[in-house]
Amino acid sequence: MGSQVKLTELVRGLKLSVRSADGDLEREVTGGYASDLLSDVLANSEPGNLWITLQIHKNIVAVASMKDLAGIILVNGREPEQDTIEKAEAENIAIMVTEMPTFELVGRLYGLGITGTK
Amino acid sequence: MTAENKISKVQELVYEIRVGDVMKKNVITVGPQDRMSEFGKILREKRISGTPVVDQGRLMGVISIDDFIRWLAERQEDCPVERKMTKNVRTLYADEPAVQAVNKFDQLGFGRFVVIDRRDEKLVGIITKGDIIEGLLKKLEVDYYDEQTNHRTIQSFFDDVLADKAALFFQYSVTGHDFNKAGETASRIKTTLKRLGIAPQIVRRVAIATYEAEMNLIIYTEGGEIRVRVEPHKILVRVEDSGPGIPDIEKALQPGYSTAPEWVRELGFGAGMGLQNIRKCTSKMGLMSVVGKGTQLRMNISLDDGVASETN
């Protein structure tokens, strides 16, 4: 894989809706990480990863911030809780949402050149 | 064995026995091209009141002694039976539970049903109410050969089925906080319902709803009881515990609302989807709770709307 993909291109290409930090979408994505277990993401994700999850409570922002992730996509039509959005704005973490389930979203991201960390 | 036990055994049997187990297999039939005069001869010789009309194994209709008398009375010319037979015959499948047959006898007021095979729709037998009672008696003798079988009990049970009162009860205790055992009760219920011949999509819905309810007992309470009642047209599940109770039921019913601790979330539950899920799987759901006293969850799954939602 040559040039890296930016969040803006994904938002456009996959029709994602942005829920927080929409001024910070120029970040490049180093890879994808799909998990609904916070401990797993803390242990195994890499900086710059795009995180795909069903979890919506504000702890996801803390995890994304701590691991320096590129952003979070909430799947299956899930909406972030209000305090999740507030925290994400404060920490400058982009949260995007989609109606797609994890399997399909990851499949389409994969098709755009984003791969798993290992 | 107590009388109560015996009743429940009979109740279980009527769900277990298939139409094909108790029907009469050697059926006298006529072909659509057979003449009415020949049919009259068969009626006399075999002393029967009617026969299915069959063409190469497939059921075309039924012809009865009433049709024959009408034909005689009208003094019409001899003709093929297919011109006088009743088409659109109500049938039973050989793999249906006997309890379905009992219900159809009652609903439609028929004395007998033609039985066909589900796969090729070919005629395989004929069944009367008497055949079902006889089948139950035989089965009971096999199971309890040393017991004096009480014919009256069975007859009165049979009346209960007709009156839509027949039900099977199962009751299970669930221990709180034992996460490794979570799902054992739902699994048992699933196995039992499958054995009773309930349609797979219904079994799946009951299994999922019961599993979520069992999980709630384990996560939030010291344990409780799950009672399942199988009736001819619906399955009722009642889940009861003795505390701590839900302070705000309306909130608890909101998707995504959860008071589950993080360890539960890390195990894949407690995301506030359980009650949603139960609602989705059931035809009706009721939740009552008193803080400090306990919670009662009632679910009602109709056996009749399973066909419409086959894909779920």
Add this chain to the structure above:
Amino acid sequence: MTLEDVRKILDAEFIACGELLHRDVKTACGSDLMSDVLAFVKPEGLLLTGLTNPQVVRTAEMADLGAVCFVRGKKPDKQTIKLAEAKNIPMLTTPLSMFESCGRLYRDGVVSCFECGK
């Protein structure tokens, strides 16, 4: 595709019911939240998950799933494997991440078995 094809695509190995390797796999989902699986997954799909507790097998049993594949090289304990054998639920384990596993299967034609969340 069959479970055996899945095994090859994900460099996976069977850990329960390997004799069912010819079972058909048309749909899949990736999730670590069992309630979501129970709520939205259609029967016969393949579940990809990072969870390895017995509830994964129970979920597969209740929802009539076709198979389970654990990601990131995870393996459940012996009790859980025995339970899967008893319930006739094939299980595999892959060294790949959830993201990479979903991506590869989607690329090779498997579709999502999630009904979109209401």
